[in-house]
Amino acid sequence: MTIQLTAGPIPSAGLDPLEPAFQLDPYPYYHWLLRNDPVHLGNEETWYVTRFADVRLVMSDQRFGCASVRDWWEEMIGPGALKDIMRDTMFFEDNPNHARLRSLISPTFAPSRMRALQPKIDEVVDELLTPLAHRGEMEVVSDFAAPLALTFVCELIGIPRSGYEGVRKWSLDIAPTLDLIPSDEEIVAGNAAMGAFTDYLRELIDSRRGDHGPDLISVMLEAAEGDGVDGRPVTMNEMISTVISVVFAGHDTVTNQVSNTVLALIRNPDQMALLRRRPELVDNTVEESLRFDSAVQSNSRRVDEDVTIGDRQLRKGDFVVALMGAANRDPEKFDDPDRFDITREGTKTMSFGAGMRYCLGAILARLELRTALDRLIRLPDMHLAMPEEEISYQRSSMFRSLVKLPVTFDPVPTFPN
Numbered sequence: 001m002t003i004q005l006t007a008g009p010i011p012s013a014g015l016d017p018l019e020p021a022f023q024l025d026p027y028p029y030y031h032w033l034l035r036n037d038p039v040h041l042g043n044e045e046t047w048y049v050t051r052f053a054d055v056r057l058v059m060s061d062q063r064f065g066c067a068s069v070r071d072w073w074e075e076m077i078g079p080g081a082l083k084d085i086m087r088d089t090m091f092f093e094d095n096p097n098h099a100r101l102r103s104l105i106s107p108t109f110a111p112s113r114m115r116a117l118q119p120k121i122d123e124v125v126d127e128l129l130t131p132l133a134h135r136g137e138m139e140v141v142s143d144f145a146a147p148l149a150l151t152f153v154c155e156l157i158g159i160p161r162s163g164y165e166g167v168r169k170w171s172l173d174i175a176p177t178l179d180l181i182p183s184d185e186e187i188v189a190g191n192a193a194m195g196a197f198t199d200y201l202r203e204l205i206d207s208r209r210g211d212h213g214p215d216l217i218s219v220m221l222e223a224a225e226g227d228g229v230d231g232r233p234v235t236m237n238e239m240i241s242t243v244i245s246v247v248f249a250g251h252d253t254v255t256n257q258v259s260n261t262v263l264a265l266i267r268n269p270d271q272m273a274l275l276r277r278r279p280e281l282v283d284n285t286v287e288e289s290l291r292f293d294s295a296v297q298s299n300s301r302r303v304d305e306d307v308t309i310g311d312r313q314l315r316k317g318d319f320v321v322a323l324m325g326a327a328n329r330d331p332e333k334f335d336d337p338d339r340f341d342i343t344r345e346g347t348k349t350m351s352f353g354a355g356m357r358y359c360l361g362a363i364l365a366r367l368e369l370r371t372a373l374d375r376l377i378r379l380p381d382m383h384l385a386m387p388e389e390e391i392s393y394q395r396s397s398m399f400r401s402l403v404k405l406p407v408t409f410d411p412v413p414t415f416p417n
């Protein structure tokens with residue numbers, strides 16, 4: 001039973017992000033919190049931070065750590081392949097080791113290398129969309145957004161096409177265990193997938209020794225076969241856990257952001273028409289969609305040193321959830337924040353995080369999104385092909401992830417047109 005504190009959606013027991021109504025539409029909750037209790041103590045003794053400036057603080061200040069989240073995660077997940085591999089992920093590291101692992105992989109994400117992918121992104125988007133354009137219908141998530149995201153995450157890492165199917169299946173099984181709220185069955189499936197993924201990657205990495213290209217596996221192998229990074233060797237476990245972390249970071253995120261953007265455009269036909277009339281607004285549309293309905297709604301930290309936010313005192317060991325989805329709708333930061341407006345100028349969102357953990361894949365994600373949008377708006381008269389009330393989201397503590405998004409449009413015989 002939920003008891004209302006005041007007129008608003010938050011029960012007296014505090015916010016529970018797994019509540020079905022919150023999963024379906026978190027934005028009324030965010031507004032209530034922003035107005036009434038911006039640094040909120042929710043259920044499970046977890047702090048929820050909503051204001052733009054506070055979210056930026058939590059995501060970038062080193063008093064909010066990730067290594068102490070790992071201690072809690074390892075206890076929850078128990079023994080097995082998940083724990084053995086993911087104890088080395090950069091997601092669960094603080095400095096100095098976070099900086100070391102980040103510098104191990106950052107050459108792969110160099111802006112020049114990302115921009116050089118543009119012709120390949122054009123090619124893959126056209127290859128995926130051409131048969132769908134002829135058909136006049138698609139399920140955006142599985143027919144288009146997921147294969148697009150998977151292709152580029154694998155391309156970047158150096159996983160051959162023959163591995164794509166396995167990677168997709170294993171990463172979908174592992175994802176709930178990194179989402180911090182897995183069920184027992186999800187932990188069992190995650191351990192099995194982690195075992196299989198690890199065997200595959202160990203063989204792939206070994207086969208690439210002495211055969212270096214520009215991809216992530218090569219960059220890591222060069223460090224592993226040379227002096228390591230910051231005077232420390234790079235282990236096989238670190239390489240495997242880094243690959244799996246990059247798959248997790250770059251796969252569902254782009255899938256969800258493409259799908260959320262299509263839904264926002266369908267729900268706002270004036271903005272869809274405007275983008276069709278003025279395709280030069282595509283970059284603005286990407287930024288607005290990241291703000292309006294971000295694929296990543298939150299990230300978690302643990303307080304490593306007592307800290308005050310607003311008038312709230314957070315103690316060492318407390319959990320803190322930075323609600324980026326709320327920060328992106330903070331009326332102190334954005335005029336009329338609930339309006340999806342692709343003419344909004346200079347939008348700076350929290351969707352890629354902040355500070356030393358700022359998303360390494362932000363350039364790639366933006367290129368994929370803008371190319372996808374540039375082509376999708378050439379499909380005329382796009383509509384949702386299911387009733388609005390059937391729209392639903394995967395249960396998640398951090399992602400905003402549509403279960404499916406079927407659409408119809410006028411078939412286009414010659415595509416791209």
Ligand code: HEM
Pocket residue numbers: 059090091102152153156245246249250251253254257294295296299300350351352353354356357358359360361362364365
């Ligand atoms: C729309 C798509 C994306 C969104 C919204 C997104 C969001 C984020 C956010 C919020 C963080 C910071 C997490 C934290 O502070 O705890 C992050 C980190 C990261 N992202 Fe992304 N991301 C996206 C796409 C990608 C892609 C395509 C890749 C790679 C192929 C990628 C790779 C990474 C990596 C490696 C990190 C860890 C950085 C670090 O810890 O230093 N992301 N991302």
